Amino acid sequence: MKQYESYKDSGIKWLGKIPSQWRLVSFKRLFSFGRGLSITKADLVEEGIPVISYGQIHSKQNTGTKVEQHLLRYVPKSYIEGNNSSKVNKGDFIFADTSEDLEGCGNCVYIDNNYLIYAGYHSIIARSIQSNDNKYLSYLFKTDCWRSQIRSSVYGVKVFSVTQSTLSDSMVILPPIEEQTTIVSYLDYKVGQIDATIAEKEQILEDLKAYRSAIISEAVTKGLDKDVEMKDSGIEWLGMIPAKWDCSSLKRFLSQPLQYGANESAESTNPDWPRYIRITDIDEYGNLRDETFKSLDPEKANDYLLEKGDVLFARSGATVGKTFIFNENHAACFAGYLIKAKCGEKLLPEFLYLYTNSIQYDNWKNSVFIQATIQNIGADKYSLLPIVVPSIEEQQRILDYVNAKLCKLSSVITDVQSQIDDLKKYKSSIITEAVTGKVDLRDWKPYKK
Incomplete structure (x- = not known):
């Protein structure tokens, strides 16, 4: 698109030059x-x-x-x-x-x-x-x-x-009134187009996530053998499970009681101290965000240090129920709104983490919320989480199968998410160019079919 015939210095660092007739x-x-x-x-x-x-x-x-x-x-x-x-x-x-x-x-x-x-x-x-x-x-x-x-x-x-x-x-x-009207018409038209495309991509993303959840849910509650003998779990939201699988409370499969994190403020960014992991550091795919790094004084962190395979549960707020498995190579500890689970010899941490990404786990969370005035799941409730556990060998086979399936799916999800992010950046740039006069829209007319 063309630019205005002349510009003037706005005198404002964040803005730069604006069209000469703008105020x-x-x-x-x-x-x-x-x-x-x-x-x-x-x-x-x-x-x-x-x-x-x-x-x-x-x-x-x-x-x-x-x-x-x-x-x-x-x-x-x-x-x-x-x-x-x-x-x-x-x-x-x-x-x-x-x-x-x-x-x-x-x-x-x-x-x-x-x-x-x-x-x-x-x-x-x-x-x-x-x-x-x-x-x-x-x-x-x-x-x-x-x-x-x-x-x-x-x-x-x-x-x-x-x-x-x-x-x-x-x-x-402030452009002249007639230009404001044209800019709004242009942006309503362009942004509407972009938003419609974003909505389509977001629906595709939701469908992919639902498919991902279905793959996990089927594997961790029904197993890989379609002909295996089944039994009633006795739990409505869990349904039928393989007859030889154990079904009991999470606490039975832990090597120690669930532990709450440190009640310390996140103020330091000292890279030599243990990373201080909080709920906000964990993205929706269970990865740590680099940009939110905080650390904690080693003396304060000592009682809350994490080992590989520790699984963290969020206990309150909008992200209650979110989980994270610690497999990092650097020292880290965890904050008070997280609860640590350390698996015993009959439960692989990776299987527990996979189970918490299932539809059945979401159903359990919802059943807990029905009886609560606020969305909060403490160690007492997490310890009673019903979980179905096959043998260690079968857990590993399930993990290998699911990880192979999710590896391919994750690349597709990442690609769609990247497309959405690019569209949002494009929308932002279009809005900025229009309202700051970087493009001359005075002759713009909506396209006619």
């Missing part, structure tokens, strides 16, 4: 500020008055350019009495006032219609002064180039705070 305006000239309802997560209910919650603002499903109805939460009607200032209007933005990482600083939801919606806890309302159509700005606020000024101004260690002052002092790029 830079301070955020505070476009918006006033308000606060969300004085509520907590515990106040949210299944039905009532809709609110934009802190969780929705930071959700990966939040596009930032519209209200995602399926992410809305609710409060009782009594909570909004006398709180009209927390109601949002078309053209407003709701920003999260804190973030657990720098990347999330600047996350917001754009109010794209005249809904009856209130801002929830930990939120800042940016109330539009001049216009109720700020779709162009909803795209601008998604870009790294705009968020860089927010990130450079926030403060915090474990949690980063985004204040009204931080937003107020930021600068906003």
Whole structure:
């Protein structure tokens, strides 16, 4: 695409040059500020008055350019009495006032219609002064180039705070109104195409993951011999199992009781100290993330050091039930929200880990949650996890078979995930180029079939 005839220096490091006829305006000239309802997560209910919650603002499903109805939460009607200032209007933005990482600083939801919606806890309302159509700005606020000024101004260690002052002092790029309209039309069209392709790829990815789970589930609960004699496990979600397999609680197959991790803060990055493994260090495929490395003082780590074959279980939060098998060549210890299982002579650690990636394991987790007010699985519950265990020799045969199947499947999953990541980067670059004037879209027209 072509560029503008002339550009001018914006005078802002994060932005560089902008089209000569575009303006830079301070955020505070476009918006006033308000606060969300004085509520907590515990106040949210299944039905009532809709609110934009802190969780929705930071959700990966939040596009930032519209209200995602399926992410809305609710409060009782009594909570909004006398709180009209927390109601949002078309053209407003709701920003999260804190973030657990720098990347999330600047996350917001754009109010794209005249809904009856209130801002929830930990939120800042940016109330539009001049216009109720700020779709162009909803795209601008998604870009790294705009968020860089927010990130450079926030403060915090474990949690980063985004204040009204931080937003107020930021600068906003404003093209002429007619160009804003064209840019929005272009981005709605292009982003819609890209999002549709991403959705298709993500469905393929989900299907591949389901197939992966089915391969594991069949192998670890039914075995490889289709003609083997079966027996009733006596457990509804487990069903029939091979007659010669043992079925009992996990604790029977461990060499020592389950152990909780260290209750220490993760502050050091000393590469000579044992790595301090936390739930957030483990990705969805059971691998350690390099970019989240933290370490712990050897004296504090000593009682929580890991050996090869140790299996870690997450005990609370959004990732409760996630597992990780330690097979690293470097020293490591584990944090308090993880529980360590050390297998005895009748159970291979790799088989236990594989079992925790099965559909049956997910069914067990769900059965535990039905009886609990919060999603939390402690050592007492994990110790009672029903597990089916064949002989060591058959465990190894199953592992060899499954690993061979998953090796081929993993490469396909990796390829599809890479395609999704590339599409998201492409979408980001298209948005950035459009809202910063790197391309001239004034003559753009949607393609006609």
